[in-house]
Amino acid sequence: MLVDLSRCVGCQSCAVGCKVENNEPLGIWWNRVLTVGGSEIDQPSGNFPNVLMHYLPLACQHCENAPCVKVCPVGATYKRQSDGVVLIDYDRCIGCRYCMAACPYGVRTFNWGNPQYSPGISFPVGQQGDHLDTDPTSGQNRRVYTPSRPKGVVEKCSFCVQRIDTGTEPFCIQVCPVGARVFGDLDNPSSKISTAIRNGNAQQLLPELGTNPKVFFIPPYQKKDVVPSSSNSPPSELSPSPLIISQAESQGGYIPNFKPAPGGVIVPPPAPPEATGSSQVEGE
Amino acid sequence: MNQVQLPKTKKSHSELGFYIFIAALIAMISTGVVAWSIQLQNGLIMTNMRDVVSWGLYISLFAWFVGVSAGGLIVSSSAAVFKIKQWQPISKLANLLASVAIALAAFAILPDLGRPDRILNLFLYPNLQSPLIWDVTIIFTYLIISLVELGLMITADIAKEKGNESKYNSRERLVRGIAFVALPVAILTHSITAWIFGLQISRPLWNTALLAPIFLASALVSGLGLVILVCVLSNKFGAVKVERETISGLARLLGVIILVDLFLLASEYVTAVWPANPAEVSPLLVEFFGPYWWLAWTQWILAVVALALVAYPKTRGLAGAQLTAAVMVLLEVFFYRLELVIPGFVNPLVQYPPGTSVGTASATYNPLISGYNPGFSFQLSGSYFPSVIEWSIAIGLVAGAALLITLGIRYLPLSSPEKR
Numbered sequence: 001m002l003v004d005l006s007r008c009v010g011c012q013s014c015a016v017g018c019k020v021e022n023n024e025p026l027g028i029w030w031n032r033v034l035t036v037g038g039s040e041i042d043q044p045s046g047n048f049p050n051v052l053m054h055y056l057p058l059a060c061q062h063c064e065n066a067p068c069v070k071v072c073p074v075g076a077t078y079k080r081q082s083d084g085v086v087l088i089d090y091d092r093c094i095g096c097r098y099c100m101a102a103c104p105y106g107v108r109t110f111n112w113g114n115p116q117y118s119p120g121i122s123f124p125v126g127q128q129g130d131h132l133d134t135d136p137t138s139g140q141n142r143r144v145y146t147p148s149r150p151k152g153v154v155e156k157c158s159f160c161v162q163r164i165d166t167g168t169e170p171f172c173i174q175v176c177p178v179g180a181r182v183f184g185d186l187d188n189p190s191s192k193i194s195t196a197i198r199n200g201n202a203q204q205l206l207p208e209l210g211t212n213p214k215v216f217f218i219p220p221y222q223k224k225d226v227v228p229s230s231s232n233s234p235p236s237e238l239s240p241s242p243l244i245i246s247q248a249e250s251q252g253g254y255i256p257n258f259k260p261a262p263g264g265v266i267v268p269p270p271a272p273p274e275a276t277g278s279s280q281v282e283g284e
Numbered sequence: 285m286n287q288v289q290l291p292k293t294k295k296s297h298s299e300l301g302f303y304i305f306i307a308a309l310i311a312m313i314s315t316g317v318v319a320w321s322i323q324l325q326n327g328l329i330m331t332n333m334r335d336v337v338s339w340g341l342y343i344s345l346f347a348w349f350v351g352v353s354a355g356g357l358i359v360s361s362s363a364a365v366f367k368i369k370q371w372q373p374i375s376k377l378a379n380l381l382a383s384v385a386i387a388l389a390a391f392a393i394l395p396d397l398g399r400p401d402r403i404l405n406l407f408l409y410p411n412l413q414s415p416l417i418w419d420v421t422i423i424f425t426y427l428i429i430s431l432v433e434l435g436l437m438i439t440a441d442i443a444k445e446k447g448n449e450s451k452y453n454s455r456e457r458l459v460r461g462i463a464f465v466a467l468p469v470a471i472l473t474h475s476i477t478a479w480i481f482g483l484q485i486s487r488p489l490w491n492t493a494l495l496a497p498i499f500l501a502s503a504l505v506s507g508l509g510l511v512i513l514v515c516v517l518s519n520k521f522g523a524v525k526v527e528r529e530t531i532s533g534l535a536r537l538l539g540v541i542i543l544v545d546l547f548l549l550a551s552e553y554v555t556a557v558w559p560a561n562p563a564e565v566s567p568l569l570v571e572f573f574g575p576y577w578w579l580a581w582t583q584w585i586l587a588v589v590a591l592a593l594v595a596y597p598k599t600r601g602l603a604g605a606q607l608t609a610a611v612m613v614l615l616e617v618f619f620y621r622l623e624l625v626i627p628g629f630v631n632p633l634v635q636y637p638p639g640t641s642v643g644t645a646s647a648t649y650n651p652l653i654s655g656y657n658p659g660f661s662f663q664l665s666g667s668y669f670p671s672v673i674e675w676s677i678a679i680g681l682v683a684g685a686a687l688l689i690t691l692g693i694r695y696l697p698l699s700s701p702e703k704r
Contacts, residue, residue: 027644027661034636041637056636067486073416074405094405095328095398098416100338104486106632109643110338110398113329116645151327152398206633209485 005220007180010055017175021126023147025115030157031059054220060107060157061213068099089142093153108156115149131162309687316680319673330673334642336666337629341674342396344621349389350477355507356382357470364463376437376698383430384688415480422473474503489567489628501545506617508538513610522693539594570627579623586616630666639664
C-alpha cells in the first residue's frame with residue numbers, strides 16, 4: 001500500500017471507513033490519521049505564516065521482517081506466504097500481548113473486555129460473516145476476520161483480508177476522497193503502486209529498524225521558505241517536477257502531484273546513507 | 285544474636301502466631317482468587333493496562349519472581365559446584381526458595397493472558413522464534429531441576445540418618461552432577477527473561493545488550509535478599525536454624541552484587557544519555573523526572589541504603605539490619621522491574637496527536653462510566669497505575685509464595701542431619 005502524504009487532507013475518512021468496514025468496537029481504531037505538526041490534532045507547528053503540518057495515516061505496516069510475527073509464541077500472528085499480508089488468527093491468540101510490545105508502530109489493539117458498540121447499534125456494521133484463510137500447506141482454515149470479536153485477543157489492520165481475497169481493494173482505498181492511497185502488487189515493477197513508489201520517492205516508516213514495511217509514504221510537500229521572510233506572500237504554486245512527469249508518462253503510470261522534498265521529510269527522517277554507520281549506535 | 289532453644293512457654297505462643305500467619309496468607313490468596321475470577325469474567329478491562337501501556341504489574345511480577353529464584357540456586361548449586369562448605373547447611377532451604385519462586389513465576393503469567401483458556405496453544409503450536417517459548421521451556425526445565433535436586437538432597441540426608449553410606453554417597457554425587465547443569469540453566473533463565481524485553485527494537489529502553497547481565501545481577505540481588513530474609517526469619521520463628529556467620533557471608537556477597545548491578549545500570553544510563561537520542565533519553569526522563577519519577581528514585585535509594593547496611597561491618601552482623609537490607613533489595617528489584625516495563629511503553633516511537641487508541645471506551649476502568657467518551661479513548665503518551673484487581677492478584681501470588689515457603693520450612697526435613 002502507498003499513501004501519498006502530499007495529497008492527504010486529514011479528513012479521517014479512511015479511519016472511519018476502516019472502523020465501519022471491520023466493525024471495530026468502541027475505542028479500537030485499526031487506522032488512525034495522525035497530525036504531524038503541533039501538539040494537538042489538526043494543529044500546525046511554527047508561527048503564522050511560517051507554519052508546517054501534514055497528516056500521517058497510520059495502520060499496520062505489514063512488515064516483511066515483522067517483529068510481531070517473530071514474537072508471537074503460538075503463531076497466531078503470521079505473514080501469509082502468498083502475498084505477505086500479516087494476519088491474526090482470532091481463534092489461536094492467547095492474549096499475551098507480546099506482539100503489542102514488539103510492534104514499533106503501535107498499531108495493534110486489544111479487546112480488553114467484551115466488545116462495546118455505540119448504544120443502539122446491536123448489529124455488525126460493515127462486513128458480515130467470518131473470513132477464513134486457508135493455509136496452503138496444512139490446509140488448515142484460520143479465522144482471520146470476524147465481526148463479533150472474542151474477548152481477550154489482539155486485532156489490527158488486515159489490509160481488509162475479507163475484501164482483497166475476493167478481489168476488491170481495502171476499504172480505505174475506496175473511501176479516500178483525494179485518491180491518496182494506492183493498493184497493489186509490489187512485486188510487479190510496472191504496477192501502478194510500484195511506479196508511484198519510484199516516481200514519488202516513497203519512503204517507509206522507521207526504516208532504520210529494518211522491519212521493511214510494505215506500506216510506503218510519498219513525502220508531504222515541505223515549504224522551502226520556512227526561514228522567516230519579510231513578505232507575507234504565500235508559497236509559490238507547486239507542481240510535479242518535469243522529471244517525474246516524463247517518467248510517469250513514459251510508464252503510463254500514476255503521477256503524484258507534488259514535488260518530492262529533497263532528503264525526505266517523513267518523520268522520523270530516514271538516516272542519509274553516509275550516516276548509517278553512526279546511526280546504529282542506538283540500542284547498543 | 286545467638287540462637288538458643290526457645291523457652292517452652294514461648295513455643296505455644298509462636299504456635300498461635302504461626303496459625304495466624306498462615307490464616308492471613310490464606311486470606312490474601314483467597315482475595316487474589318476472587319479478584320482473578322472477577323477479571324476472568326469481565327476481561328482484562330478490569331486492569332488499568334490499555335493499548336499504550338499494554339503490560340503492567342503482572343509481567344513485572346513475573347520477571348520479579350524469576351529473578352527471586354536466582355538466589356536459591358546460586359547458594360545451593362554453588363555449594364555443590366564450588367564446594368562452598370559454609371553454604372551446605374542451607375542448600376536445601378535455598379533450593380526450596382528457588383523452586384517456589386520459579387513455580388510462582390510460571391503461575392504469574394496466567395492472569396496476564398487475555399485467553400488463559402488457550403494456554404495449551406503454547407505446547408500445541410509453539411513458534412520457536414519467540415523468546416516467550418524459550419522462556420516457557422527454560423522455566424519448566426529450571427523448575428524440574430530444582431525440584432529433583434531438592435528431592436535428592438532430602439533423600440540423601442534421610443539415607444545418611446539411617447546410616448546407609450553408599451546410598452548417601454550416590455545421592456550426593458547425583459546432586460553435584462545436577463548442580464553442574466542447574467547453574468548454566470539458571471543463568472539462561474535470567475538471560476532469556478531479559479531477552480523477552482531486550483530483543484525488542486520497538487522499545488529503546490529495553491533494547492540493550494546489557495539487559496541480560498542486568499537481569500542476572502538484579503536476579504542475584506533479589507534472590508540473595510530472599511535467602512537472607514528467610515534465613516533470618518527462620519532463625520527466629522522457623523525450624524531451620526542458620527549460623528550467624530553464614531548469613532553475614534551472604535550479606536557480604538549481596539553487597540558485592542548490588543554494586544555490580546548498580547554499575548551495569550549506570551553504564552546503561554550513560555550509554556543512553558550521552559548520544560542524546562530522544563528515543564533513548566525519553567524513557568529515562570519518564571522514570572527519573574517524569575510521571576514515574578518515584579520508580580527510579582525509590583529503586584536507587586533502596587539499593588544504596590541496603591548496600592550501606594551490608595557493607596558496614598557493624599550492621600552486617602545484626603539480624604535487624606540483615607532483615608531490613610533483604611526486604612529493601614527485594615523491593616528494589618521489584619521497582620526495577622516496574623521501571624523497565626511501564627516507562628518502556630509510555631512514549632511510543634510513532635507519537636503524534638491524537639495518539640494511540642486505548643482499546644476501550646475509556647482509558648481507566650470506572651464502573652460509573654459505562655458510556656463512550658471519545659476524549660478518553662486516545663492517549664498521546666501512556667499512563668498506568670495498577671488497579672485494585674491487579675494489586676489483589678499480585679498480593680495473592682506473593683502470599684502464595686510465602687505460604688509454600690512457610691509450609692516447606694515447617695514440614696520438609698530441611699535441616700542438616702547432624703543438626704537435628
